[in-house]
Amino acid sequence: MPTFDVVILGATGFTGQWVVNYFNTVDISSVDTIERAVREAKLVLNCTGPYRLLGEPVVKACVENGVDYLDISGEPEFIEAMELRYNESARQSGSIVISACGFDSIPSEIGLNFLRDNFGGELHQAEAFLNINPAPGYCGHATTWDCAVMGFGSQDALKALRALRKAPRIEYKGKRSQARSFGAKINNIPALNGNRTIPFPGSDASIVRRSQQGFALRDKTPVRFSIYAVVGSIASLIGISFTGFCLSLFSRFSSGQSLLMKFAEFFTFGAFSRKGPPKESIADTSFDVTFLGQGVGEDDSPLTKIAKVSGPEPGYDATSKILVSCALTLLEERAKVKENLGDQGGVSTSALAFDGTNIVRNLQDAGLCFEIN
Numbered sequence: 001m002p003t004f005d006v007v008i009l010g011a012t013g014f015t016g017q018w019v020v021n022y023f024n025t026v027d028i029s030s031v032d033t034i035e036r037a038v039r040e041a042k043l044v045l046n047c048t049g050p051y052r053l054l055g056e057p058v059v060k061a062c063v064e065n066g067v068d069y070l071d072i073s074g075e076p077e078f079i080e081a082m083e084l085r086y087n088e089s090a091r092q093s094g095s096i097v098i099s100a101c102g103f104d105s106i107p108s109e110i111g112l113n114f115l116r117d118n119f120g121g122e123l124h125q126a127e128a129f130l131n132i133n134p135a136p137g138y139c140g141h142a143t144t145w146d147c148a149v150m151g152f153g154s155q156d157a158l159k160a161l162r163a164l165r166k167a168p169r170i171e172y173k174g175k176r177s178q179a180r181s182f183g184a185k186i187n188n189i190p191a192l193n194g195n196r197t198i199p200f201p202g203s204d205a206s207i208v209r210r211s212q213q214g215f216a217l218r219d220k221t222p223v224r225f226s227i228y229a230v231v232g233s234i235a236s237l238i239g240i241s242f243t244g245f246c247l248s249l250f251s252r253f254s255s256g257q258s259l260l261m262k263f264a265e266f267f268t269f270g271a272f273s274r275k276g277p278p279k280e281s282i283a284d285t286s287f288d289v290t291f292l293g294q295g296v297g298e299d300d301s302p303l304t305k306i307a308k309v310s311g312p313e314p315g316y317d318a319t320s321k322i323l324v325s326c327a328l329t330l331l332e333e334r335a336k337v338k339e340n341l342g343d344q345g346g347v348s349t350s351a352l353a354f355d356g357t358n359i360v361r362n363l364q365d366a367g368l369c370f371e372i373n
Contacts, residue, residue: 006327007041034058038065045327046071050147051078051099052154059086059097066093066345068334070326072319074104074203075147077158080210084165087347094345096337098353100207101326102319107289108204108227109211109351110359111309111370116223118372119305121297124174125224128291129192130200132314135284140315141276142264148201149260152251167213170222174295180228183237189292189306197228198240211351239269277316285313311368321366325359326350333357 008026038044038061048054051073062069063086073079079099090097100106108128116123151158182199186192204227212222231237246267250256264272277285288310297303311318330337330353337353338344350359360370 006043006045006331007037008045008047034061038062038067041067043068043070043327043330045323047323049073049075049143050150051075052147052150056082056085063090063093063095063097063345066095068096068330069098070101070323070330071099072102072104072323073099074102074144075151076203076206077151077154077161079203079207080158080161080165083210083347084161090345090347091341092345096330096334096341096345096353097347098326098330098350100203101323101350103287103314103322104202105204105207106322106326106350106363107287107309107311107368108208108225109349110354110363111289111291111307112208112211112223112225113351113355114309114360114370115291115293115305115307115372118307119293119295119303121303122173122221122295123223123293124172124221124295125177126226126291126293127177127180128200128204128225128227128289129186129189129197129230130227131192131195131230131288131290133286133288135281137278138281138285138313139271139273139277142261142272142274144315145264145268145272146261149247149251149257152247153253153257167210168217170209170213170216172222172224174224176224177294179226183231186230189290192230192290196231196234196237198231198237200227200229201244202227207349208351211349214349214352243268243271277313282313282317285317287311287314287318305372307370307372309368309370318368321368322363325362325366326354329354329357329359329362 006026034057038058044058044062044067046055046058046069048058051071052075055071055073055078059069059082082097082099086097111128112126115126180197183196186195186197205225208225212225216222231240246260250260260267264274288308291307293305293307295303336357340353340355341348364370
């Protein structure tokens with residue numbers, strides 16, 4: 001019999017402290033090893049990144065003990081490797097494993113489900129536009145930057161991993177919209193018109209694509225998805241271009257990665273810091289993700305709708321609330337989640353696992369907002 005409903009690993013880390021503060025009822029001071037933590041829990045929330053270095057032993061222990069697992073990883077190589085290595089074992093042990101249950105990539109995953117469920121027809125494609133509204137002094141913690149550096153440096157490994165996975169080809173409906181070029185102006189979403197876009201380099205697109213592969217296998221219409229970051233000025237575009245160039249150049253070799261990590265503040269113009277953001281800047285920072293959905297109505301005529309997911313500071317405040325909301329949903333509606341996985345355990349995406357649950361309500365209760373018009 002598990003001693004704890006939930007165990008949080010990484011509670012002394014920057015993001016982990018926010019998760020614990022929001023959860024507010026968890027005491028794991030007596031848990032001193034991964035194995036003991038896993039054996040005594042129903043559910044493990046893993047906040048220990050970078051996950052490519054620290055995550056697999058926790059996943060392995062959870063799967064072997066039939067314990068459920070959630071994390072806040074935004075590292076596609078780790079996420080997809082865990083599915084390849086442990087999905088079958090998780091199915092057999094009954095363990096439910098879901099990565100990316102933080103800002104990466106719940107707003108995209110659950111936001112797209114929300115748009116689809118409230119579209120009033122058949123959704124064929126959606127573009128998402130991520131906008132961060134930073135307070136003075138706001139920055140990200142450099143651990144996030146470290147994960148990005150290592151991710152850029154292992155793109156060949158990710159390609160090889162995907163070749164092994166042999167994911168089924170998705171048959172989309174409708175005509176694909178032309179991709180927006182780097183720095184293109186937005187002119188078809190009133191609230192964002194005049195801003196510029198860059199392709200968002202995070203894990204969202206790859207995770208959503210895996211979800212749509214799963215929905216296609218369930219005979220649900222898959223949705224084409226692309227995501228962009230909203231940029232307000234030419235100066236910001238220039239800075240992002242410099243950072244991207246340095247990432248692509250130096251992340252190819254280990255000494256270059258070390259250089260990028262050591263001087264994170266320089267290469268990102270202060271966007272990431274080893275100290276992390278001050279609390280006062282976190283309190284005044286927010287995010288919103290706007291979805292432009294296109295498809296057909298019930299009468300087969302073209303239909304366009306706009307949805308929006310918004311919330312507090314994304315990296316720590318929103319992420320902690322999102323992770324706890326996912327945990328509560330899994331604890332309260334585990335039977336439905338298991339049904340979504342074929343009445344077995346397994347390694348899944350959040351959109352597939354939480355489809356048809358009260359995840360949106362739980363996220364709203366935590367302070368996120370879902371809108372559609």
